[in-house]
Amino acid sequence: MDKCYGVVLIGCGHIGEQHIEDIYYRDNVDIVGVVDVNEELARTFARKYNAKAYGTDYLPFLRMKETDIVIIATYADSHLGILQDCLRYKKHVLCEKPIASSLAAGKRFYSLVKGTQQKVLVAHILRHNKSYQKVAELIQSGAIGRLRLIRMVQNHHAINWQRYKRLMADCPPIVDCGVHYIDVMQWFSGSRVVEVSGISCRLDSDVDVDNYGVINVRFANGCIGYYEAGWSRNLGSCNVKEFIGDRGRISLTLRENRPANREEGDLITLYSSDTGEYKTINIQSKYNDMYAQLSALIDMIESNAPANPDIDDVYSAFYTAMVAKEAIENKCCYRIQPFDVRTAVGHLSI
Numbered sequence: 140m141d142k143c144y145g146v147v148l149i150g151c152g153h154i155g156e157q158h159i160e161d162i163y164y165r166d167n168v169d170i171v172g173v174v175d176v177n178e179e180l181a182r183t184f185a186r187k188y189n190a191k192a193y194g195t196d197y198l199p200f201l202r203m204k205e206t207d208i209v210i211i212a213t214y215a216d217s218h219l220g221i222l223q224d225c226l227r228y229k230k231h232v233l234c235e236k237p238i239a240s241s242l243a244a245g246k247r248f249y250s251l252v253k254g255t256q257q258k259v260l261v262a263h264i265l266r267h268n269k270s271y272q273k274v275a276e277l278i279q280s281g282a283i284g285r286l287r288l289i290r291m292v293q294n295h296h297a298i299n300w301q302r303y304k305r306l307m308a309d310c311p312p313i314v315d316c317g318v319h320y321i322d323v324m325q326w327f328s329g330s331r332v333v334e335v336s337g338i339s340c341r342l343d344s345d346v347d348v349d350n351y352g353v354i355n356v357r358f359a360n361g362c363i364g365y366y367e368a369g370w371s372r373n374l375g376s377c378n379v380k381e382f383i384g385d386r387g388r389i390s391l392t393l394r395e396n397r398p399a400n401r402e403e404g405d406l407i408t409l410y411s412s413d414t415g416e417y418k419t420i421n422i423q424s425k426y427n428d429m430y431a432q433l434s435a436l437i438d439m440i441e442s443n444a445p446a447n448p449d450i451d452d453v454y455s456a457f458y459t460a461m462v463a464k465e466a467i468e469n470k471c472c473y474r475i476q477p478f479d480v481r482t483a484v485g486h487l488s489i
């Protein structure tokens with residue numbers, strides 16, 4: 140029989156719930172504990188997801204030998220400190236993105252992961268999404284020729300405004316959400332970002348950061364892309380994922396955005412300019428496949444499988460997002476030096 144892993148969840152909020160609801164009933168998972176600084180939330184999660192215990196302090200759970208894996212689902216500014224504690228107690232970690240809310244903390248996070256024997260996976264959930272995997276496969280097999288342009292929009296009509304405001308106290312949407320999409324762009328293009336710029340504004344008067352922004356990127360292989368992200372009470376939700384090559388284009392429409400045929404799943408549309416034909420592919424894909432992601436960490440533990448994405452890719456996306464934020468603040472374009480996370484994380488103003 141498969142080993143059963145003792146799992147502790149730290150952070151019983153929005154994404155914490157998506158993690159636990161997809162894993163608590165699995166044969167190889169035992170929920171040892173759930174932790175939140177809000178005790179009532181932790182207590183509710185414990186009852187709802189059959190956790191053995193709950194608490195407001197995670198340290199007692201790290202001392203328990205029953206704990207194998209810790210899921211960190213708290214705010215970005217706490218990720219580094221909790222990671223350090225988990226590694227001190229020799230626990231494996233699945234940590235939510237972004238890895239940190241400052242470049243200095245992000246670098247430290249990166250070094251810790253590089254230097255540990257424990258397995259650490261950063262939760263870039265789109266890497267585990269079947270629709271994104273299919274688009275990557277199509278692009279990399281040459282279905283649209285050479286990839287030239289990536290268009291990505293992810294705007295949220297922020298109804299749960301307090302949650303979004305708290306997230307924005309750490310990182311603006313172009314960083315918090317941007318790390319996902321910069322990672323996807325680098326994955327799909329097979330190339331690193333070498334140039335970044337952007338523009339942003341404040342759409343709500345009661346936030347301290349620009350809660351809407353667009354970042355423009357150029358990749359080493361010549362492909363370009365943009366990513367637009369906003370969280371606002373004044374924006375409508377919008378989702379665009381389009382990949383244009385020199386022989387066609389691919390668009391990805393999530394199930395929730397299909398006017399009809401939602402039951403068919405996500406929709407990938409592939410247009411070939413050679414034939415003028417469209418091909419459509421329906422994919423039954425879970426948007427946040429948290430069990431697939433946890434299983435990837437278990438493969439790292441059991442078979443020494445590589446992390447997906449590995450920490451170099453994670454750090455590269457984080458670094459690019461942070462430089463994009465700086466480029467916007469300084470109203471300039473930065474050229475990111477050929478990316479070598481071990482020696483060069485500087486940038487040149489152009």
Ligand SMILES: NC(=O)c1ccc[n+]([C@@H]2O[C@H](COP(=O)([O-])OP(=O)(O)OC[C@H]3O[C@@H](n4cnc5c(N)ncnc54)[C@H](O)[C@@H]3O)[C@@H](O)[C@H]2O)c1
Nearest residue numbers: 150151152153154155174175176212213214215235236237
């Ligand atoms: N992968 C994704 O698609 C995705 C989606 C949403 C959020 N996130 C990320 O997940 C993280 C959390 O976001 P959220 O939307 O779930 O926020 P949230 O406010 O819904 O939940 C965070 C929870 O963590 C708790 N918490 C904070 N510090 C704590 C600590 N030190 N110990 C114990 N509990 C603590 C808070 O009380 C809160 O209940 C952020 O880094 C965010 O960027 C990822």
